[in-house]
Amino acid sequence: MRIAAQLRKVSSQWRALLGAGLLVLAAAGAAAQNPPLYTKWVNYTQANGFPAGEVFCVTVDGSRVWAGTEHGLVLLEDGRVKKIFTTADGMVSNAVMSVAVDKQTGDVWIATFGGASVYSAGQFRNYTSLSSGLANDLVYGVAVQGKYVWLATTAGASRLNTYNGSWSIFNETNAPFQEPWAYSIAVSAKKVYIAAWGGGVVVYDIAGQYWRPYTDPDGEMEIVLYRNQGLIHNIVSSVSYNPDTKMFWASTYFGLSGYDGRNWHNYLTKDSGLISNFINGVQSRGNEVWACTQGGLSELDYKTNTWVTYRPDRKTGRGEVLITYPDGKKSRMETPTSLAHNYILNMDFQGKDIWVATAQGLSHGIRQP
Template identity: 55%
Template sequence: MRTILTLLLVLAPAAAATGGRPDMPTYRWENFTTENGLPDNHVFNVAVDGKRVWAATENGLGLYENGKWKVYRPEDGLTHRAVLYVAPDKRTGDVWIATMGGLSRFSAGRFDTYTQLTSGLANDVVYGVAVQGDDVWVATAAGGSRLNTRTGQWSLFNERNTPMYEIWTYAVNATPSKVYYAVWGGGVLEYDVKTERWKDYNDPDGETEMVLYKDQGLIHEITTSVSYMEKEKILWVATYFGASRYDGRNWKNFLEKDSGLPSNFLNQVKGVDGNHAWFSTDKGLAYYDGENWAVYRPALDTHKPEMLVRDAAGNVTRVETATAPAHHYVLGVDFDGDDIWVATAKGLSHGIRMK
């Protein structure tokens, strides 16, 4: 709680200008690759779990603890070497692991495996997982699955019992009141925990990549990530064609051409709160404070570390920095107090907050 509060306080008032430039957070980046213990340089996602950091990589699960990496692979009990997502259960200390070959539960050194053959899981291609109390929500290539860990009951969600016309669920975000699925090619699916009802959100201009109706709905059907801020009731959505923010009544969309996003191709969005969010794009890591933007990356041309700052008026300032995330192709982020951890296509980065 204290950590979250600290993060919010530090990130919130970022509008104060520094020589006309918004005072956006800066970081010193430490990068990890296979050379210093990371299981693989293709890092699909990262999860911060207290003093533990979990790296979901193409060739194993990495655990960073006490300054050292420990690697888990199928020979250790992991269901598949390609790990796509990791969701720590803060209550129990267990970790749920989405892989290309099923779902694993890691609990104090023990792996339990759930596949479409051994369990009620819908499909072995598991893109995402989220923990909601005793329920574990899973995003698979054949729809959503929910495991009640007390009873062992699996419930599947697909085109037959939800408004899901495309069943390729790509990410899931679960909070006490709502569960959201990013459905690749099918928009966003919302589950209301209280009413047990589903609702879908779609791009009003259909699957076209043209934006005919900006801010009238979800920016695109090919969604990759959802992040719901329960306190403010704000939903952040990432797509391959821009990002969206929904307050329950109005949509606001973000595109490269009219925001600080370095690209419309988004792999993930992770909200800090209703007005602040991190965007993982193919052209860098972006932060939005409600008005201003910052992008952190190695420059696309020179590969030198850089930070781009865009103010509310659209003025962009390039700031040279000493360090940058490991690569501009960013797949995911997670927070640890003031710090941020970043999964990229060529390594995992630890952003240590400077100011």
């Protein structure tokens, strides 16, 4: 039995080596054109002690990684699950939708389906609509901007001044939201970007203290009239600000939109390497734009207009890398390991690596050297 097990192990190692070799050969053929690829994935699932089900969000804080699940907030340090925080530890709810770290204080702000929590000095403080100025207990997003903590809730955006504890609420009555439902928040040094249902992306200018909405100009929910007409859809699931390019990106359930301050850049599956128009989240840095879709994780190199999509091959369990070049040509590669699931909800960067929240576990993507 032991010999047979050894043989299986050796055979498995050879298969992995062969797969990696195939990948390298394939990659070498197109090395001149290929963007950097993520070829190794380490997954955290129920099989190795991670909570079951969906991972709604992931946030990197140096060597620490915070992952929000339906069953609690997971803290990983140096690639290991260190602790799973739940209501038993004092958190307001186990269903964690978003996490933001205050770089100045180290406080961890947590958006949940039961209110907001802050993990500070080893303890949780909780905020609900009954106990604070939080607009609603359904909190989808959180971001820290200086002394302010911004929270996207289903009844508007709430802003907490952490210096004096005062709250402000922004919704359709005092900002151009159209409806109160807010789903995501991103911040830059000067602005706050809110993904709003019906209101598109609503941007708050911090210095000027005024709001500006960016909406779908065709006025139709079910169509995109012209390709780069403006925001692609008024229902925005997520928003991200790229400090390198000064662009903001908006994900919708009907495609991806980016705004560079002058022009809009829209992407649909029909005209790009985007794997699905149903996009749960977006992140961007440098020339990279990452779309977390229900069909896989799609990366756009904005400079070269090259797309790479990562997803598991359901039949083989191996990873699939789909590259769409600027001229529309496509290539496919396989990797020995893959994302935990094709349904992607969120991601974050850790140096060159990425962490990906999927519907069946957390994935750590390691970039090809």
